[in-house]
Amino acid sequence: MASIKDVAAEAGVSAATVSRVLNDHPSVSADARTRVLAAVETLGYRPNAVARSLRTDQTHTLGLVISDVLNPYFTELARSVEEEARALGYSVIIGNADERPDLQDHHVRNLLDRRIDGLLVSPTDGGSPLMLDAARAGTPMVFVDRWIPGVDVPVVRADGRAAVRDLVAHLRGLGHRRLAIIAGPAATTTGRERVDAFREALGAYGLALPDAYVGQGDFQAESGRRVTEGLLDLPEPPEVVFAADNLMALGALDAVRARGMRVPDDIALAAFDDIRWFVHTDPPITAIAQPTGELGRAAVRALVARIEGRPGESVTLPARLVVRRSCGEPPSPLPPLSPAPRSTP
Amino acid sequence: MASIKDVAAEAGVSAATVSRVLNDHPSVSADARTRVLAAVETLGYRPNAVARSLRTDQTHTLGLVISDVLNPYFTELARSVEEEARALGYSVIIGNADERPDLQDHHVRNLLDRRIDGLLVSPTDGGSPLMLDAARAGTPMVFVDRWIPGVDVPVVRADGRAAVRDLVAHLRGLGHRRLAIIAGPAATTTGRERVDAFREALGAYGLALPDAYVGQGDFQAESGRRVTEGLLDLPEPPEVVFAADNLMALGALDAVRARGMRVPDDIALAAFDDIRWFVHTDPPITAIAQPTGELGRAAVRALVARIEGRPGESVTLPARLVVRRSCGEPPSPLPPLSPAPRSTP
DNA sequence: ACACCCCGTGTAATCGATTCCAGCACCGAG
DNA sequence: CTCGGTGCTGGAATCGATTACACGGGGTGT
Numbered sequence: 045m046a047s048i049k050d051v052a053a054e055a056g057v058s059a060a061t062v063s064r065v066l067n068d069h070p071s072v073s074a075d076a077r078t079r080v081l082a083a084v085e086t087l088g089y090r091p092n093a094v095a096r097s098l099r100t101d102q103t104h105t106l107g108l109v110i111s112d113v114l115n116p117y118f119t120e121l122a123r124s125v126e127e128e129a130r131a132l133g134y135s136v137i138i139g140n141a142d143e144r145p146d147l148q149d150h151h152v153r154n155l156l157d158r159r160i161d162g163l164l165v166s167p168t169d170g171g172s173p174l175m176l177d178a179a180r181a182g183t184p185m186v187f188v189d190r191w192i193p194g195v196d197v198p199v200v201r202a203d204g205r206a207a208v209r210d211l212v213a214h215l216r217g218l219g220h221r222r223l224a225i226i227a228g229p230a231a232t233t234t235g236r237e238r239v240d241a242f243r244e245a246l247g248a249y250g251l252a253l254p255d256a257y258v259g260q261g262d263f264q265a266e267s268g269r270r271v272t273e274g275l276l277d278l279p280e281p282p283e284v285v286f287a288a289d290n291l292m293a294l295g296a297l298d299a300v301r302a303r304g305m306r307v308p309d310d311i312a313l314a315a316f317d318d319i320r321w322f323v324h325t326d327p328p329i330t331a332i333a334q335p336t337g338e339l340g341r342a343a344v345r346a347l348v349a350r351i352e353g354r355p356g357e358s359v360t361l362p363a364r365l366v367v368r369r370s371c372g373e374p375p376s377p378l379p380p381l382s383p384a385p386r387s388t389p
Numbered sequence: 390m391a392s393i394k395d396v397a398a399e400a401g402v403s404a405a406t407v408s409r410v411l412n413d414h415p416s417v418s419a420d421a422r423t424r425v426l427a428a429v430e431t432l433g434y435r436p437n438a439v440a441r442s443l444r445t446d447q448t449h450t451l452g453l454v455i456s457d458v459l460n461p462y463f464t465e466l467a468r469s470v471e472e473e474a475r476a477l478g479y480s481v482i483i484g485n486a487d488e489r490p491d492l493q494d495h496h497v498r499n500l501l502d503r504r505i506d507g508l509l510v511s512p513t514d515g516g517s518p519l520m521l522d523a524a525r526a527g528t529p530m531v532f533v534d535r536w537i538p539g540v541d542v543p544v545v546r547a548d549g550r551a552a553v554r555d556l557v558a559h560l561r562g563l564g565h566r567r568l569a570i571i572a573g574p575a576a577t578t579t580g581r582e583r584v585d586a587f588r589e590a591l592g593a594y595g596l597a598l599p600d601a602y603v604g605q606g607d608f609q610a611e612s613g614r615r616v617t618e619g620l621l622d623l624p625e626p627p628e629v630v631f632a633a634d635n636l637m638a639l640g641a642l643d644a645v646r647a648r649g650m651r652v653p654d655d656i657a658l659a660a661f662d663d664i665r666w667f668v669h670t671d672p673p674i675t676a677i678a679q680p681t682g683e684l685g686r687a688a689v690r691a692l693v694a695r696i697e698g699r700p701g702e703s704v705t706l707p708a709r710l711v712v713r714r715s716c717g718e719p720p721s722p723l724p725p726l727s728p729a730p731r732s733t734p
Numbered sequence: 735a736c737a738c739c740c741c742g743t744g745t746a747a748t749c750g751a752t753t754c755c756a757g758c759a760c761c762g763a764g
Numbered sequence: 765c766t767c768g769g770t771g772c773t774g775g776a777a778t779c780g781a782t783t784a785c786a787c788g789g790g791g792t793g794t
Contacts, residue, residue, distance in 0.1 A: 045526075047749090047750055047751085048750060048751060048752095049750080049751095057773080057774085058773070058774045058775075059750085059751080059752090059774090060752080060753075060773075060774060060775080060776095061772085061773065061774075062751095063751070063752055063753080064752095064753095064772095064773090066751095067752080069753095070771095071770095071771060071772055071773085072771095072772075072773090073771080073772060073773090076772080076773080088522070090498070090501065090502055091502065091750085091751070092443075092502070092504060092749090092750055092751065093502040093503045093504070093751095094439055094442045094443045094448070094503065094504050094749090094750080094751090095443050095749070095750035095751040095752090095779090096750080096751055096752080097439045097751090097779095098437075098439045098440050098443050098749090098750080098751075098778095098779050098780065098781085099750080099751050099752050099753090099778075099779050100751085100752070100779085101779075103439070113464050113467060113468050114461075114464060114465065114468060116459075116461070119458050119459060119464050120459065122458060123458050123459060123485060126485060130495075135482075135499055137480075137482050138483055140468060140471060150475075153435070154480055156435065157435055157436065157437070157438040158438045158439065159437060159438070159439050177433070181390075265665070294665060294666065294669065297669050298668070298669075301668075301669070320610070320639060321639065321666040321670065323643075323646075324639065324642045324643075324646070324670045324671060325666070325669045325670055325671065326669060326670065326671035326672070326673075327671070328671075392779090392780055392781085393780060393781060393782095394780080394781095402743080402744090403743070403744050403745080404744090404780085404781080404782095405743075405744060405745080405746095405782080405783080406742085406743065406744080407781095408781070408782055408783080409742095409743090409782095409783095411781095412782080414783095416740095416741060416742055416743085417742070417743090418741085418742060418743085421742080421743080436780085436781070437779090437780055437781065438781095439779090439780080439781090440749090440779070440780035440781040440782090441780080441781055441782080442749095442781090443748095443749050443750065443751085443779090443780080443781075444748075444749050444780080444781050444782050444783085445749085445781085445782065446749075735794100736793105736794090737792105737793090737794090738791100738792085738793085739790100739791085739792085739793105740789105740790090740791085740792100741788105741789090741790090741791105742787105742788095742789095743786100743787085743788090744785105744786090744787085744788105745784105745785090745786085745787100746783100746784095746785090746786105747782105747783090747784085747785100748781100748782085748783090748784100749780105749781090749782090750779105751778100751779090752777100752778085752779090753776100753777090753778090754775105754776090754777085754778100755774105755775090755776090755777100756773100756774095756775085756776105757772105757773085757774090757775100758771105758772090758773085758774105759770105759771090759772090759773105760769100760770090760771090761768100761769080761770080761771100762767105762768095762769090762770105763766105763767090763768090763769100764765100764766090764767085764768105
């Protein structure tokens, strides 16, 4: 592969001049510039990003460590992160932690070794020494979705509190009284907060959240299935199951179906995180939707600001309730019978 | 951040010795080794992967360019690729082309600039000069899922021909005669092959595939919706719609629902690529399942073989039909009523 | 005793870029 | 004619690693 020296030789100039042309440095003669560009063209030269990074101490790369690629919420997040980063002149390297702290550490270490300019993390746990040290050592960092308390790192996330209140109001309005939740890992903020918000909202209706109605999941489908089976086995099973993420809702659906029971007749179901498929499940699932794309973009903006020495602040966006039919009678009098408003020529 | 010189100074040896210790070079005294390791520990030293790559001309990194991260098929592929690569000592950088040739080129260029050791591609189109040149220039490369004919690059993919025949047999068995397909872009192999396989299977039953029954999609949900609307508007609409990927099936479902029609009563639906949600859609969707994880792993093995100078061959694995209820009467006499075989204590 | 070898180590070159600094040519002003 | 810019250019240092080569010291074989 051609190097800058080859280009220099081809153009009859020094490597320094080639570099200046490529970096739009003003003091290059028009003549030299055209000769260099011609040489670049004929050799098909492309600058070696590795060498450039070593010299400039900048990789123009962001690391993104997410908890689970197979979760549509995170892939949507990853997509918007990459999009915004690209618009700002950065590339993104994604690390998938699969909800495993050891894998998370592996990726953080790998990204740090590659000298990425900044790190976007949705932590799987309370934070390993590695990550905390990096933050303290001044690695530009931003937390997305989940965060670690007590660390001086901006947090970009959605606040689901109001939406959870709306959900509980909706459930109460349908007459449900025994409400259970499939929680995420207590080591994650979203794992704790969603339970807290749920309990708080129930409290506002004078309802308690008994321990038996708090199932411990791990944000994976299998745990949703397992927890739901446990809930159904209770002497007094809940009337509603609220899954703290979409994969656990999938698992819950598996469990309910395996018993030959029906949603919402036998048990109601709601989920945190909305995904496109929820419109077409049987029944369509009521969910709390996060502004995922906006979160990803805001996180990148905050991180790039930090990298470039600007402040880079925390952002909290509201989530909202999307009512469908999985908790009981439909929001509208009848399921849609007529075509959608758009014209069909 | 500490460099190898700092470690050398701390340990009272030269940088060469530090390097030898870190790379398990045999000729280092036990004494020097312990002093170096101690220095590494106290300084929290981590080798700079950028510098190392520049010197050794190896990044231990694979590039993976996929057509669409939001497609569960590709995220599953990406996950298995990363897993196998990690097991073999490589990292993976993912580029998402979003089915756009220009974006695909952007990522290929970016990955090449970073001097990745090898490239895994699921091409969005017939191949830009950039990619073809790279292949010819000897960049280790492997195609996954989709490929480009006439290029000397191993291909790892699933063969859906038999499964499509099974599907058509299933549809014929249910009495369907007017079968339509929502095709992928003609520029992709999977876009063409799935139509060909479908037409061939129909032929075996003496059925034709009229042009009007071949809708042109682009593997995205929106195109599935649009094409389905067109099919439904036909004077003689098809009895079955076969979507060439899962996202277009989602779009088809959107379109059918917007008309207040029902699957499979008013129209049957089947899809290429199986995903977990298809079990829970209304109705559960009959699909052709690829051995996605195995494809990803095989692709990595082939690529790493090429990188390390070994042959690295093409692999073709069979896909299989998974019958559910979206094409008509259920495979079993009744939908499951009893609990799943696993015991519930 | 001498030649030889092996072990452990350091010096220095190298990878491909960027950038400081010095120098050369040419210009206009005094 | 000289002086001081100004504009362009190349030489060389540098980033942080790896590795070929040389060297000193100690052991071994004859």
